[in-house]
Amino acid sequence: MGLDVINMLTKYNHDVTSGRKIKWIVIHWVGAASTAVNNGTYFQGGDRGASAHYFVDDNKIVKSVRERDIAWAVGSRGYLDQGSPYAKYGHKYFGKCTNSNSVSIEMCCKKGSNGLYISKATLERTARLVQAIQKRLGIDNDHVIRHFDVNGKLCPLPYVQDSKWDDVHAILTGQKFTIKTKGRLIVRKTSSLLSKKTKVLKKGAEYQIIRTNAKDTRGKLKEGGWITITSKYAERI
Known part of the structure; x- marks a missing residue:
């Protein structure tokens, strides 16, 4: 991919498969201050009940699950509310985008005076990864979405409002x-x-x-x- 990707593959919480058709790239945030290596180590350490293909921070990209395998990242038995007025708008791709046909990318967070945030460097590194996957797998810009868009989970939280997501989506897909x-x-x-x-x-x-x-x-x-x-x-x- 022309990217420096560190392999820290986990033996837990994913389905081994081959020949699946990947149609979607799903963007998440970790939701806690951490690094890509921190997350790679955590998910290698035991049954966590979830997984993602990649973790990205300012300096590194860690691959936790092979793309050909199915990560446990977007699946849900139904819509999620989480007490947010936005949640009911965030499940437009439920049943269309699934674990079986998507690649999930988790952006790592930093903690500032106003709480958790995604840095510019992490966004830029994530954009490089997103665009490389798009080119390699033939995924168009409309199929780069948020976890929020699948089932209403407030993830990535800083970009739940569409006005904020539009700007970030343009960066991730190189459209700005x-x-x-x-x-x-x-x-x-x-x-x-x-x-x-x-x-x-x-x-x-x-x-x-x-x-x-x-x-x-x-x-x-x-x-x-x-x-x-x-x-x-x-x-x-």
């Missing part, structure tokens, strides 16, 4: 860039050209794109709404 409009562009509510018109952008202005559709023809603005980003309508700068 700036465009300059070549003419007046219509902004629509969703990526569909038939969705509701919300406003019009002026010619010659610069805007930040934080997500693209599968064909890379439509882009989501940081401020919200979608525009056409093909070379006829916009210049990437």
Whole structure:
């Protein structure tokens, strides 16, 4: 993958298989201050009732479960509430994304004055891993999701709100860039050209794109709404 990955494979809490079709990459956070090696050691140490394929921190990527094997990371018998007003929105891929068809990546946390957080360096290292897996397995950007999206678990907690996740998702998948409009562009509510018109952008202005559709023809603005980003309508700068 062109990445320095440390193998710390666990003999616990995963299903050995071969030839499975991986359709999803699921992003998690560890939920406690730790390092990738800390987590690799912990999951090698006994039955933990769960597992993940990778753990990432500022400096290292640790592989705990082989990609060809099934980690115990996103499975649930139902939706999770956890007392959050957001939880009910977070299970749109339940039953579609499962342990059997996904790779799970856990981002390690640091502890600051305001509590746990994911550092910029960890995000950047995770992005390198995500994009390498996407390229190798042919996984599009829409199939890079949160654990939250599977069953409503508040994971990764800092990115449960969609506005925050959109920005991080753009970093993880390499979609964050700036465009300059070549003419007046219509902004629509969703990526569909038939969705509701919300406003019009002026010619010659610069805007930040934080997500693209599968064909890379439509882009989501940081401020919200979608525009056409093909070379006829916009210049990437």
